[in-house]
Amino acid sequence: MSVQQSQGIQTLLEAEKEAAKIVQQAREYRVQRLKDARAEANKEIQEYKKAKQEEYKKLEGDHIGTTQTSQSAIDKETEAKVKEITAQFEERREKVVEKLLGRVVLVKPELHRNLKKVEA
Amino acid sequence: MSSRPLNDDEVASEMNKMVAFIKQEAHEKAREIKVKADEEFAIEKARLVKQETLAIDADYEKKQKQAEIAQKIARSTATNKSRLELLRAREQHLQNLFSDARERIVELSTDEGKYTQLLQGIIVQGLLQLLEPEVTVYGRKKDSGVLQTAADGAAKQYHEISGREVKVNTEASLSDEIAGGIKLINGTGRITLDNTLDERLKLLEDRMLPEIRTDLFGANENRKFYT
Numbered sequence: 001m002s003v004q005q006s007q008g009i010q011t012l013l014e015a016e017k018e019a020a021k022i023v024q025q026a027r028e029y030r031v032q033r034l035k036d037a038r039a040e041a042n043k044e045i046q047e048y049k050k051a052k053q054e055e056y057k058k059l060e061g062d063h064i065g066t067t068q069t070s071q072s073a074i075d076k077e078t079e080a081k082v083k084e085i086t087a088q089f090e091e092r093r094e095k096v097v098e099k100l101l102g103r104v105v106l107v108k109p110e111l112h113r114n115l116k117k118v119e120a
Numbered sequence: 121m122s123s124r125p126l127n128d129d130e131v132a133s134e135m136n137k138m139v140a141f142i143k144q145e146a147h148e149k150a151r152e153i154k155v156k157a158d159e160e161f162a163i164e165k166a167r168l169v170k171q172e173t174l175a176i177d178a179d180y181e182k183k184q185k186q187a188e189i190a191q192k193i194a195r196s197t198a199t200n201k202s203r204l205e206l207l208r209a210r211e212q213h214l215q216n217l218f219s220d221a222r223e224r225i226v227e228l229s230t231d232e233g234k235y236t237q238l239l240q241g242i243i244v245q246g247l248l249q250l251l252e253p254e255v256t257v258y259g260r261k262k263d264s265g266v267l268q269t270a271a272d273g274a275a276k277q278y279h280e281i282s283g284r285e286v287k288v289n290t291e292a293s294l295s296d297e298i299a300g301g302i303k304l305i306n307g308t309g310r311i312t313l314d315n316t317l318d319e320r321l322k323l324l325e326d327r328m329l330p331e332i333r334t335d336l337f338g339a340n341e342n343r344k345f346y347t
Contacts, residue, residue, distance in 0.1 A: 023146055096335050
């Protein structure tokens with residue numbers, strides 16, 4: 001009778017051990033899943049980062065392009081304007097010099113407006 | 121409840137039932153853990169991805185804004201540079217013109233009749249500014265001939281205009297290098313008046329700038345206020 005009893009208890013203990021193993025496996029699975037989550041998230045993040053970087057690089061390239069074209073446009077415009085100014089100047093300078101010289105010799109002696117002529 | 125003790129078969133079957141029950145419970149628990157693990161996996165992954173992508177987006181947003189600002193600055197600098205270049209060109213032309221004029225005022229003293237008249241006018245102008253009883257007129261050495269005539273005429277004209285008397289002395293001691301004109305110094309030697317042609321031109325250069333600008337380069341399109 002006691003041998004049977006201890007056999008029974010043995011079987012039950014073994015069953016418990018098996019059960020614990022099964023639960024333990026599940027727990028290990030959980031830990032692994034969390035690690036996987038981090039790893040997969042990182043992968044996705046890196047891909048996203050790369051995509052964004054490419055996008056930005058393209059934008060930068062566009063910017064540089066537009067800046068250069070507008071710069072050279074402005075330079076051309078400035079050059080044209082300078083030429084125009086010089087041409088206009090050469091045309092008109094003589095008249096202005098004559099005006100200046102004319103005013104140098106132009107004299108209009110007047111008594112100061114606050115004074116009155118002294119009558120003898 | 122059976123009142124008699126169990127036989128061997130019944131014991132074995134009870135044992136099996138118990139073992140099966142224990143295993144069953146273990147499997148159920150394991151399944152629960154696995155399901156929860158999968159859920160947490162999905163949540164954690166989504167959270168991490170979201171967190172980082174938001175940070176990356178913000179980062180690139182900032183970079184983009186900075187690039188835009190840099191572009192605007194570059195454009196503004198270019199426009200500014202262009203404007204300065206135009207101004208520099210105009211200024212250069214202007215100085216050119218002035219030095220031209222400075223060279224040519226020498227010709228103004230060649231016509232003797234006109235020059236004497238000019239001298240008289242200039243002297244009167246000076247006298248009317250000084251309003252002194254005694255004045256010395258300084259002229260160029262080479263003008264010594266016409267200086268006295270001009271001074272006397274000027275004194276008379278001065279009296280006609282202001283009713284005041286003035287004693288005029290002349291001295292032809294200015295350098296012959298200058299273009300012409302006179303300087304006046306009052307009797308006590310304290311007040312000097314420079315009415316030489318060079319000085320007159322200098323004053324004109326300054327005073328006539330707005331007029332010269334419009335004559336040479338046209339009116340300013342951007343100007344809104346004129347007194």
